[in-house]
Amino acid sequence: MGQPLAPPPVAGDLSDRLVATDVWTDGMLAEHGIPVVDVPLVTFGGGIGSFVTADYLRICGVPTSAIRVLTPLETPWQSYEYLTTVSQIPRTERLRSDSASTPDNIWGFPSYALREGLQGDLKQLWNVLVEPIWANYYTPRAGAAFTAMEKEMHRIRYPEMVVRGQVRMVRRRAGGGYFTILTPPQGAAPTRRIAYRSQWVHVAVGYPGLKFLDDLQEYRKQTNDYGSVVNAYEPHEHVYEKLRAKPGVVLVRGGGIVASRVLQRLIDDRDRFRLDTQIVHLFRTYTATPHGTGILKRRKGADGWAYQGFNYPKSVWGGQLKQQVRKTEGAERARLYKEMGGTNTPVRRDWQEQLSRGRAQGWYRVMIGQIDRMTKTGELVEVAVASDQGPQLGSFDAVVDCTGLEADIREHRVLADLLDHSGAGRNPVGRLDVERTFEVRGTRNGNGRIYASGSATLGGYFPGVDTFLGLQIAAQEIADDLHAQGFGSKLGPGRSTSQWWKWFRNQQI
C-alpha cells in the first residue's frame, strides 16, 4: 500500500485498485474524491429488518442523528409487500405469522388479535385463546401489519434516518470501524458514491435472490416463453386471467405455503367465475402421515402436506427449541435444522375444504415425482415427470412453480463482498455466520462491529431469523450488544414500561 492508488475513472467513484483492497484508509477515499459522512451506526437493506432494528434502538434512546438507514426502498415493507402480493397474499388476506409478532411493537402487546378484539371482532380473541387445539392459528391481515408499521415509522421519525440509494459494499477501515459505500440515485449527489464511516454496521438485505429451478430456466432458454411456466414469486396474474378466458389445466408444483396460496387462488377463481380449471399438483415429497424422528418429535401430515403453524416449530422463537439450538455448533446444529426443517404449510379449514372437494369431484389430482423436462407444444407445455408410478407425460396450459428456493448468499453482491474482503464466513448450513449477538463472525475491526439479521443468517444459533418475530429477536440481541458497548440505554423494566406507554399513546419519540 506504499504507492498511490490510480485515479478513478469518474469523480467520486471506486477504482479497481480500491475494490481489490480489503482495508481502506481515510486517505484512499479522499484520493478518490468520495465524500465521507460520519455516523455511529449504519443499517442497510432498509426493509423490515432495518426497520425493527432502528425501532428498537430508538426506543433505547438512540437519537435519529446516530442512525442512517441506507436503502433503495420507499417504505420498509415495500419489498415484502411485493412478494406477498405476487404470491397471492394481498393486503386483505392473512399472513402466516403469529398474533404477537408485531413489527410495529417490540413488546408484542397488544397483539394483532387483541387489537382486532378491541375493535369489536371478538372471534379473533376467542381464536387465540383456543388455538391451535380447537382453531387454526390466528394470523394477521397483511394490511394490518403494514398500516401499523407505517404508524410506528412516523412515531420513531424513521424517515429522518433514511438515505436513498443502493449499498455497494462494506469495507473495514484502517484504525477501526467501517466504510459503507452508497450509490445514490442518479443525479441526487455530485459524486457517484458516498462513503458512510461508522463504528457499527447492520446488514439487513433480505433474501439474497430467488433461485429458479434448472428445468424452468432451461424451458425459458429453449422456448423464450416466459408466460406459461412461472415461479409463484414472479408476477403471474396472467396465468389466472388465461384460465378465466378459457378452461385449462394447470400444474402446481411444491408443498409449501405458497403452493397452498396458489391453489386457494385457483380454486377461489374456479368457484367465483364457475370455471372448469383442472389442477394437477406435483409433490416431490408426499407426506401421508405424521412424521418425525421419534414419539417426542412428530409433525402432523396428511394428503401430501407436512403441517405446521409457522415456518418453524413455534418454540424456536422463545422456548425450548430456541434454547436448545443456541447451545449447538457445527454438524449438531445442522442436524437440528434438518430435523425441524422441510417444506410445510399450515392447516387451514378453508384450504382443507377446497382440496377435499377437488379430490371428490376429480378436478384436483396429486402426482408424486420430479419434473424431467418441459417442452412447448403449440399453446401448451408438455411436462415429463419421473413419478412414483413411472414416467408420465402431460400437457398443461400453465405451470406454476411454488418451490421457492432461495439463492446462495453469494448471489447478493454485498454479502459476496463481505465473504471475499471482510472476513465473513459461512455457518453450518452455508449462510452468513453470525454470533449469538448477530455480530458477523470474523468481521470485527478495532472498536467496530458488523451485525446481520434476516434470511442471510439462517443456520445460526437462532433458527427463526426470516420472520417478523425473528427480526425483532435479532434486533433485541443487537441492541443489548450495542448497549454493552455504550450505545443506547438499557431496556430495563422502567424504561420498557415508559416507552410502551409512549407507544400506546402514539407519542412521537
Next chain:
Amino acid sequence: MLPTLNGRIQTRVALLVVVGSVWTLLITPLLPTGVGLGASYGATFSVLLVVTVLGVLWELVYHGIQQFRWEKDWPTLFGLVTMVPEGLLVWFLFAGGAIPWIGSLPGWAFLVHFVTTWMWVFVIANGPIRVPFVHWRFNGGRLV
C-alpha cells in the same frame, strides 16, 4: 406461551408472589370466610402459598406433557384449564385437613379467591408481563 422449565417456574413463582399477593390483599376482606380478617388473611395467603409450592411440581408435569408437542409450545388454553386440576387438589388438601394451621375455609370463599387470582395471573402472563419485561418472551419465560 413458549416456556422452558426454568421459565415456567420463574414465571409461576413471580406472578403468584407479586400479582397473587396484591390481589389476595385486596380481595380477602370481601370474601365470605365467616371469620375475622386476621384469620381470613391467614387462610387466603395459605392457599396462595400452597398453590405456589405445588405449582412448581405441577410445572414439572406440564413440562413433561409439552415434550409430546411438536412445537414444544404451551397453548394459551392450557394455561387456563390447568386451573381445574390444580384448584381441586388444593381444595381437597384444605378440606381434608392436610394444611394443619388452617381451621376452615368455606368453599365459596376458596372458589372466588382461587379463580380470580388464577385469572389475573393468566391474563398478565399472556400479554402485560411483556411490557416491563421485554426479554421475557424470548427467554422461555425466564425473568432472571
